[in-house]
Amino acid sequence: MDQERILLVDDDPDQVLLVRRYLLAMGYDVVVAYDGKEAIAKFQQHPPSLAILDVVMPGMNGLEVTRAIKSMTADPLLPVIFLTALEEESDLARCLAYGGDDFILKPVNKLILQARIDAWIRKRRLALQLKSHRDQLAQERQFIEESLSRIRNAPDLDTPDLRYVMTPVEASSGDVLLAATRPDGGRHIFLGDFTGHGLPAALGAPLVSDIFTGMSERGFRMDAILLELNNKLNQRMPPGAFLAAAALEMNPYKQAVQIWNAGLPDVLIMEAGRIIRRVDSRIPPLGILTGDQFQAPTVRSRTSPMQRIVMSTDGAIEAQNANGDYFGADAYEALLLKIQHEELPFDHIHTAVRQFCGATPPQDDVTAVELNCQNLHEPFAESxxxxxxxxxxxxxxxxxxxxxxxxxxxxxxxxxxxxxxxxxxxxxxxxxxxxxxxxxxxxxxxxxxxxxxxxxxxxxxxxxxxxxxxxxxxxxxxxxxxxxxxxxxxxxxxxxxxxxxxxxxxxxxxxxxxxxxxxxxxxxxxxxxxxxxxxxxxxxxxxxxxxxxxxxxxxxxxxxxxxxxxxxxxxxxxxx
Structure with a gap:
């Protein structure tokens, strides 16, 4: 381990000589300064692991030097110990208020000096180790969050007929939104909400994405994909973890859709300013039932060019304000109709929910996706x-x-x-x-x-x-x-x-x-x-x-x- 460096500042040469001798005997590298200005210069030239300062010095006293070096260092873990003959409690409290961490009364006792310094150096090393571990975890978390973000922002979602909003409570959302196209031109959209939120909930996203995308690209229908998702989640996720989900399959030749709902709020089919059909939850969330118990009943619906189909998680509906009131399903459905009627941006959902919650932070991820059915009826108008x-x-x-x-x-x-x-x-x-x-x-x-x-x-x-x-x-x-x-x-x-x-x-x-x-x-x-x-x-x-x-x-x-x-x-x- 590298030798720890200590900055020793005192205007009394005899005191410096004595304390320096103690520190060298303890195995520390010692940098000496005899006044405040020299102390700041030496601090910048030879950054220490710990500083020992006399309180009373001509010019800049120890308190002022402490405030200066604490303001200029990027090291938040630098301990400062004062050497002082002051014994009044108010004086000692003032030392701590200026950024000091400890004090030793003069005359200096070698055993007390060594005990205090060793204790602070040990705390500093542990704090630096903890910071290093936290930084590494933060980097790993950022890597995972970026990977999950790429999954959530798959290019198949960025098509003219889809609008969506994803507002995670944390950078790693427990919600999953995916889209894929089969070789025969049929399209799939999948929205899922894992139990909880944040990184633990988001860790199931890669599994879901791989199964959904891989099977869609190989031509599997949505009911087969849901069955496979349920089986894999049931086998691999820990007890109590499950995925509420809704899925949609578009038939490009019949202008029709099939819809599945497994534990999410009603899927809404809207037209001309009203909700013309609801698809409620008819399946338990994925991952609860075993393969032989799971069935995936579907709702088939013909579409018209003016229809919009919206799938949502419960994040917006269950959002609360400071009074404990819920945003609620009625208000949410009214909001969706307003967005369609007034042709508002789809992220107006996020704006409305935040206005309702006020200063109360959101408790759950808010995700919704809207399909514009016009493209099913006029797919070739752009060329x-x-x-x-x-x-x-x-x-x-x-x-x-x-x-x-x-x-x-x-x-x-x-x-x-x-x-x-x-x-x-x-x-x-x-x-x-x-x-x-x-x-x-x-x-x-x-x-x-x-x-x-x-x-x-x-x-x-x-x-x-x-x-x-x-x-x-x-x-x-x-x-x-x-x-x-x-x-x-x-x-x-x-x-x-x-x-x-x-x-x-x-x-x-x-x-x-x-x-x-x-x-x-x-x-x-x-x-x-x-x-x-x-x-x-x-x-x-x-x-x-x-x-x-x-x-x-x-x-x-x-x-x-x-x-x-x-x-x-x-x-x-x-x-x-």
Whole structure:
């Protein structure tokens, strides 16, 4: 352990000589000053672990020196011991009031001096150790809170049809809000409220997020996801810990939703300034029942473009003011209707609850999410989209002919997406939805989704945004990739992506002879190009762990053109 340094300040040379000799014998490094100004200079040059000061000195006395060094040091744990001949209680109290921690009466007794100094040095060391542990815990907590914050702020929540507010009591919220999209274009929204709040309650969020996101991306329905969440929480969470939750599944083809409520306040369907339907809790909170006991009944509802669906935790309803009054369900529902009717920002919920509570701090996290159903009915209003029938597309002859496939497409879609449109929607989902209106294509939904996702992200990321593919496939730098992508997309002012999708039905004929692929119902062809400078698609394919390699395995033909800024795909619709 490093030798502790002590600053000794006294205007009496004999006193300094005696006390210094004692301190050196005790094993301390000693820095000496004979007046107040010298003491401050020595303090700045050689910061001590402890200071011993005479009270009565010419010029700056010991009290003034103490106040000065305490104000200039960043060390809040510096002990100051006064040497004094004063015995009046009022004088000793004044020493402590000026920032002193202890005093020793003159003449100095060596045993008392050593006992006092050793005790204060020991306290200081323990305090520094405790501070170090607290700082480490604070860093670890901050890391966990930032990780949980990234989970709560998932990009699937930042879509035009969703508004949400999350006001945690602590930085680590016990509420979980997630959204994800299935390969067939269906969407899931999940809101959960763990028992309690703060870090202990928030620690279940990563488990919930992994299960919800992973199963959604693999195409599982919401009822299966809820069953798996309940089983895992029941197995892994401590007794007494559970998750009240509500979930919503959107069907992009039927303009309908399915809603589940497991212990949260009523899910509200609102239209024209009134609540037209409530979905109350019909399932116990997740994690309480075992797998063989758990069932997930659902409520199905057709939507209209004017409807809003709101899911909320009980944080706002149970908020209290200084009088002990609750905000209440009636006031909360009136607030939601006001927000919809007057087109107020959704975070007006937070403003209204804080005004009600006044100086009383909130006792629970406040979270709510609103779905605007208009997007289910008018999903393609933001871009220049042309969808043509076969008759309208006779002038556009196919460049290649597959065995048994018509030269004229059965269905065709053209889209030109400029910067504002690219920022305004998730076009992989939009394009998938449009393609899957064809019943034949719908049977291949997951593969078509993967094709559109990989080709579109290549055109946008590597073409228009000029991102380095190596960043994406380097796990250590993937966060940098995501951040850079958001920045460049936000700043994008020019450029476009042109997309041509064509479906060719299998006619059963090929230049007058039977088709050799009887299990093939047609072809899905994609021609996508961007106005960027292109990219090294050979190197990107070698670095890819899935993405571009998956395209090569999935599709019958994958052809890059020009400098990589045009890609044509042929995918034959074989029955599995």
């Amino acid at each position: 220049r989209i042309i969808v043509e029938s076969a008759a309208q597309f006779r002038a556009h002859r196919a460049r290649q002919s597959a065995c048994g496939h018509s030269e004229d497409p059965t269905w065709r879609l053209d889209a030109t997406l400029e910067p504002d449109a690219l920022r305004g929607s998730d076009w992989v989902i939009q394009l998938t939805r449009m393609a899957l209106h064809r019943p034949t294509l719908r049977r291949h939904a997951q593969k078509i989704f993967i094709i559109l996702r990989e080709t579109f992200s290549n055109a946008l990321d590597y073409g228009l945004l000029r991102l380095d593919p190596s960043l994406k496939y380097d796990l250590a730098r993937s966060t940098q990739y995501s951040k850079l992508r958001q920045e460049r997309l936000r700043e994008l002012t020019e450029g476009e992506i042109r997309i041509n999708i064509a479906y060719f039905a299998n006619t059963g004929e090929c230049s007058g002879h039977p088709c050799s692929e009887q299990d093939c119902s047609g072809e899905f062809r994609l021609d996508i190009r961007d106005s960027g400078a292109g990219f090294d698609y050979v190197a990107a394919r070698q670095q890819s762990q899935g993405g571009l390699r998956a395209l090569a395995r999935l599709c019958d033909e994958v052809n890059y053109h020009d400098q990589g800024n045009r890609l044509t795909i042929t995918f034959r619709l074989r029955e599995d």
